Amino acid sequence: MPGAPPQTHEEAQREFAETLSGFTAGDNPEYADYSRCIHCGLCLNACPTYRLWHNEADSPRGRIRQMALIDQGRMELGEGFVTHIDRCMDCRACETACPSGVEYGKLVERARAQIEKNYKRPRASRAIRNFVYRRLLVAPKRIARMARIVRFYQRSGLETIARGSGLLRLMGLQQRAALLPRIDREFFYSRLGRTFPAQGERRARVAFFAGCVAQVTFTALNDATIRVLQANGCEVVVPAEQSCCGALAAHAGVRDVARGLARENMEIFLREPFDAIITNAAGCGSTLKEYTDLFADDAGAGGTQTVRERERSAGLAAEFVPKMKDVTEFLVELGLSAPLREMKLRVTYQDSCHLLHGQKIREAPRKLIRAVPGVEFAEMPLADQCCGSAGVYNVTETKTSMELLAEKMRHAASTKASVIVTANPGCILQLRAGAKLHATNQEVLHVVELLDRATVHNS
Amino acid sequence: MVFERLNYSSTNMDRHLLSELERFLGKDAVLSRPEDLLLYEYDGSVEIARPQCIVFPRAAGDVVRIVGLANRYKTPIVGRGAGTGLSGGALAREGGIIVSFARMNQILEIDAENQRAVVQPGVVNSDLNAAAASAGLHFAPDPSSQKACTIGGNVSENAGGPHTLAYGVTTNHILGLEMVMPTGELVRIGGKAVDAPGYDLCGLFVGSEGTLALVTEITVRLTRLPEAVKTLLAIYDRVDGATETVVEITGRGITPAACEMLDGWTLRAVEAWVHAGFPLDSAAVLLIEVDGLREAVEQHAKEISEVCKTHGAREVRVARDAAERDLLWKGRKNAFGAVGRLSPTYYVQDGVIPRTKLPQTLKEIDRIGKENGFEIGNIFHAGDGNLHPIILFDARDPKQFERAVSTADAIIRFCIEMGGAITGEHGVGMEKDRLMPLLFTEADLALMRRVRDAFNPAGLLNPGKIFPTGKGCGEVRIRPMPQRGEGNSAPATGRDFA
Ligand SMILES: Cc1cc2nc3c(=O)[nH]c(=O)nc-3n(C[C@H](O)[C@H](O)[C@H](O)COP(=O)(O)OP(=O)(O)OC[C@H]3O[C@@H](n4cnc5c(N)ncnc54)[C@H](O)[C@@H]3O)c2cc1C
Ligand code: SF4
Ligand code: SF4
Numbered sequence: 001m002p003g004a005p006p007q008t009h010e011e012a013q014r015e016f017a018e019t020l021s022g023f024t025a026g027d028n029p030e031y032a033d034y035s036r037c038i039h040c041g042l043c044l045n046a047c048p049t050y051r052l053w054h055n056e057a058d059s060p061r062g063r064i065r066q067m068a069l070i071d072q073g074r075m076e077l078g079e080g081f082v083t084h085i086d087r088c089m090d091c092r093a094c095e096t097a098c099p100s101g102v103e104y105g106k107l108v109e110r111a112r113a114q115i116e117k118n119y120k121r122p123r124a125s126r127a128i129r130n131f132v133y134r135r136l137l138v139a140p141k142r143i144a145r146m147a148r149i150v151r152f153y154q155r156s157g158l159e160t161i162a163r164g165s166g167l168l169r170l171m172g173l174q175q176r177a178a179l180l181p182r183i184d185r186e187f188f189y190s191r192l193g194r195t196f197p198a199q200g201e202r203r204a205r206v207a208f209f210a211g212c213v214a215q216v217t218f219t220a221l222n223d224a225t226i227r228v229l230q231a232n233g234c235e236v237v238v239p240a241e242q243s244c245c246g247a248l249a250a251h252a253g254v255r256d257v258a259r260g261l262a263r264e265n266m267e268i269f270l271r272e273p274f275d276a277i278i279t280n281a282a283g284c285g286s287t288l289k290e291y292t293d294l295f296a297d298d299a300g301a302g303g304t305q306t307v308r309e310r311e312r313s314a315g316l317a318a319e320f321v322p323k324m325k326d327v328t329e330f331l332v333e334l335g336l337s338a339p340l341r342e343m344k345l346r347v348t349y350q351d352s353c354h355l356l357h358g359q360k361i362r363e364a365p366r367k368l369i370r371a372v373p374g375v376e377f378a379e380m381p382l383a384d385q386c387c388g389s390a391g392v393y394n395v396t397e398t399k400t401s402m403e404l405l406a407e408k409m410r411h412a413a414s415t416k417a418s419v420i421v422t423a424n425p426g427c428i429l430q431l432r433a434g435a436k437l438h439a440t441n442q443e444v445l446h447v448v449e450l451l452d453r454a455t456v457h458n459s
Numbered sequence: 460m461v462f463e464r465l466n467y468s469s470t471n472m473d474r475h476l477l478s479e480l481e482r483f484l485g486k487d488a489v490l491s492r493p494e495d496l497l498l499y500e501y502d503g504s505v506e507i508a509r510p511q512c513i514v515f516p517r518a519a520g521d522v523v524r525i526v527g528l529a530n531r532y533k534t535p536i537v538g539r540g541a542g543t544g545l546s547g548g549a550l551a552r553e554g555g556i557i558v559s560f561a562r563m564n565q566i567l568e569i570d571a572e573n574q575r576a577v578v579q580p581g582v583v584n585s586d587l588n589a590a591a592a593s594a595g596l597h598f599a600p601d602p603s604s605q606k607a608c609t610i611g612g613n614v615s616e617n618a619g620g621p622h623t624l625a626y627g628v629t630t631n632h633i634l635g636l637e638m639v640m641p642t643g644e645l646v647r648i649g650g651k652a653v654d655a656p657g658y659d660l661c662g663l664f665v666g667s668e669g670t671l672a673l674v675t676e677i678t679v680r681l682t683r684l685p686e687a688v689k690t691l692l693a694i695y696d697r698v699d700g701a702t703e704t705v706v707e708i709t710g711r712g713i714t715p716a717a718c719e720m721l722d723g724w725t726l727r728a729v730e731a732w733v734h735a736g737f738p739l740d741s742a743a744v745l746l747i748e749v750d751g752l753r754e755a756v757e758q759h760a761k762e763i764s765e766v767c768k769t770h771g772a773r774e775v776r777v778a779r780d781a782a783e784r785d786l787l788w789k790g791r792k793n794a795f796g797a798v799g800r801l802s803p804t805y806y807v808q809d810g811v812i813p814r815t816k817l818p819q820t821l822k823e824i825d826r827i828g829k830e831n832g833f834e835i836g837n838i839f840h841a842g843d844g845n846l847h848p849i850i851l852f853d854a855r856d857p858k859q860f861e862r863a864v865s866t867a868d869a870i871i872r873f874c875i876e877m878g879g880a881i882t883g884e885h886g887v888g889m890e891k892d893r894l895m896p897l898l899f900t901e902a903d904l905a906l907m908r909r910v911r912d913a914f915n916p917a918g919l920l921n922p923g924k925i926f927p928t929g930k931g932c933g934e935v936r937i938r939p940m941p942q943r944g945e946g947n948s949a950p951a952t953g954r955d956f957a
Contacts, residue, residue, distance in 0.1 A: 036800070039502070041503050041543040041604070042604060042607045042796065054515065054581075055495075056542070065501070066498070074497065078494075081494070097606065099794075099795070099799070100797070100800060101797075101800040
């Protein structure tokens with residue numbers, strides 16, 4: 001044990017003032033936020049990583065405590081901390097479980113920003129992170145080029161060769177390869193800048209947020225979303241020049257890049273008045289709805305932006321955020337007006353973490369599924385637990401991700417549903433891989449894809 | 460959080476002991492790096508004590524070997540479930556090994572026909588309930604922490620909950636235990652039958668706060684889910700009306716399944732989070748649940764709402780469906796945490812009084828609070844007289860902070876005067892040991908020590924708990940909390956609430 005702890009408040013205050021926080025100013029986990037945690041432990045069993053390993057260091061309470069310890073100079077920002085924070089899926093199930101209102105998502109993003117600033121990762125990892133977060137995701141052209149290469153690999157027969165030869169297994173890439181999105185024949189880019197008219201009476205005019213990687217892998221989903229919105233009386237504008245939402249960068253702690261993307265998006269989407277801005281990606285949505293936090297008082301102060309810039313952006317964010325809607329949330333608020341045909345299906349729903357825990361939306365997708373006549377809805381056990389996709393988690397922490405996926409598929413199979421519906425492209429990829437790996441023979445769809453199939457389009 | 464200098468020196472744990480533990484448990488089942496130890500120095504309480512290592516057994520055999528080694532090296536051992544305890548029970552007050560049961564979390568058997576289950580100690584209370592629900596059964600003890608706390612922890616603390624009123628505390632639902640004694644033997648007590656032959660030892664071990672044995676397997680009684688449930692919310696403009704209602708309901712011989720009271724102040728904190736529709740302008744609400752056979756439930760619900768009205772309830776609402784009911788309960792079960800939203804510096808007391816003394820006690824708590832300049836929120840398991848006054852204070856002011864503790868003590872003393880006790884369900888642990896002499900004579904305590912020494916002769920298992928450690932009664936052991944930076948809007952936390 002170290003020297004005797006201080007006995008009076010003044011003594012403690014003095015000694016504390018002399019210690020150095022392991023965090024640097026700007027984008028740091030703040031006292032006002034982490035001290036909300038009363039270490040009651042009620043979040044433990046909701047946390048997927050705690051449920052796997054049962055180590056306090058990999059629990060929400062333990063992760064918050066580590067932030068507090070570092071801020072108070074009792075622990076160093078070192079490998080141990082980085083490991084436990086890296087392993088966090090940022091699924092935010094702990095936020096839903098927490099009675100004390102701890103905003104864990106905000107804390108962990110800032111912890112990651114601190115790691116970015118103050119911890120030197122191994123060189124290879126740094127190089128990859130730099131490429132992905134600072135170069136690839138910010139530039140649609142690079143994404144498109146990369147996608148064409150992958151598409152060539154997938155369609156030319158090279159993939160079949162790689163699989164058949166056992167090369168992937170040899171390289172330990174077999175499971176990751178199963179997660180690789182199938183690149184679309186036609187990219188979504190051609191829709192940028194277009195306006196899709198409402199069918200029937202116009203009930204709303206909305207902007208569509210198309211996503212970054214989704215534009216080369218989820219063109220069909222994006223098209224389906226636009227169709228469903230049109231059918232329900234929405235005029236859908238797809239503003240050109242829109243950027244990636246910045247979620248992946250923000251989650252990785254690369255907050256300056258996230259801020260840059262946020263600024264671009266806010267300028268573009270606020271250029272015209274829209275009733276709402278719609279996304280079909282829960283992961284993007286939760287970041288888009290939290291743009292305000294990227295420009296909070298302490299964010300990037302003195303570093304990547306001037307005070308004037310920050311204030312201007314904070315103003316834009318205050319205008320932008322209330323308009324941001326997940327497509328399920330928006331459709332439920334608007335009310336479905338397009339007729340639906342009967343579909344004899346048994347359907348289960350997997351909560352997308354960033355819809356449920358990030359945006360606190362639980363009922364909207366379920367209501368939409370139930371709205372389809374003939375559909376038999378079967379709740380799956382632990383639907384609110386992460387499927388293991390978690391942004392890029394399935395790539396960075398593949399083993400953990402696969403363990404969570406295995407459990408998820410067991411629960412999904414137990415519902416005897418033929419379709420698993422979810423609300424986020426990342427979850428769709430992961431669940432499709434799961435259905436294949438575990439041979440559950442279940443189709444995986446986005447809520448709006450199910451609606452699109454059921455909707456009677458009069459075109 | 461209590462301040463300490465950055466300390467990366469050795470953990471003082473015997474290297475040989477560590478490597479022996481690692482050898483048979485495997486490296487990933489032993490934690491001993493300083494930064495890991497810092498994460499086991501707390502639990503749900505306000506206390507702090509750092510262990511020297513943490514081990515994760517998978518089976519009873521592992522526990523036997525751990526205890527054997529601890530004896531050989533004369534090192535203290537402390538069991539731990541989820542660490543939600545509110546009295547520091549799971550903390551290594553004198554250092555040593557924490558035995559975390561979190562990975563022993565298998566439900567071994569659910570015997571629906573005979574209404575019992577066999578579980579490992581690390582099974583989470585609500586996981587057991589989810590598994591039993593499909594057979595129409597449940598494990599009745601429902602502490603507010605049930606979504607996280609373990610059955611092992613429930614057994615050790617003899618946990619109760621809102622439904623204790625009708626169903627009893629944990630001890631009423633334990634049929635048998637498999638345990639590793641501090642001396643290393645693996646033993647079984649009780650059995651699968653309700654009344655096992657021989658001494659009834661279960662009652663002795665349940666509630667022993669981890670000081671008599673480490674529990675490695677538990678046979679629990681499962682209770683049939685009631686045919687019908689009705690949850691009522693009675694809203695009052697006067698606190699007295701609510702407390703008088705409680706006295707009268709039980710006086711009439713009706714035993715509701717639960718009867719909880721939240722005062723207006725707490726209610727507003729809770730409503731801000733759950734949006735359960737608690738009226739913000741009321742002085743108190745009673746959350747009353749009746750369950751059982753359909754007809755009896757209807758009858759009791761009617762009678763109860765009449766009693767509520769006679770005592771001035773301005774409105775009695777009945778939850779229409781399971782969703783409304785869950786919402787009301789969600790508000791109640793997360794009340795402490797919700798208070799944490801108002802201020803991270805609050806102190807929850809846990810006292811018991813005979814329920815007939817409820818109106819009087821509430822008035823006294825209010826008086827004590829006013830006298831000391833505190834706002835005190837109240838949450839009660841009103842039906843069985845278990846009170847949880849919550850004292851909000853500003854930890855930046857050291858004077859206030861000390862006064863908060865003495866205020867809490869004054870409340871407890873009043874409970875004892877009323878013929879009550881110093882803890883209803885959170886246990887004594889290392890938080891209330893100093894208060895034990897208020898309730899027990901030296902002879903009473905000596906008898907309890909003899910029981911402990913009979914099973915735990917060397918005092919290796921969970922030392923420094925329950926019994927006063929010789930420090931004067933009423934001494935404040937709590938250390939103040941420092942705060943970084945000026946102009947920080949949040950108050951610094953007082954008793955390790957960071
Ligand atoms: C928000 C909140 C609300 C709460 N509400 C209630 C309530 O309504 N009613 C109530 O009774 N309690 C309540 N508690 C207190 C606490 O949750 C209970 O005491 C619970 O039973 C502790 O379980 P645990 O698994 O967290 O045990 P821990 O806190 O880990 O341990 C508690 C004690 O049990 C011992 N122990 C644990 N496992 C074993 C084992 N296998 N063998 C031997 N000893 C063991 C430990 O040594 C320790 O002494 C609440 C706590 C919180 C934070
Ligand atoms: S539930 Fe909230 S307050 Fe409790 S330990 Fe978890 S984060 Fe902290
Ligand atoms: S975000 Fe998810 S993985 Fe991370 S601590 Fe919270 S519950 Fe655990």
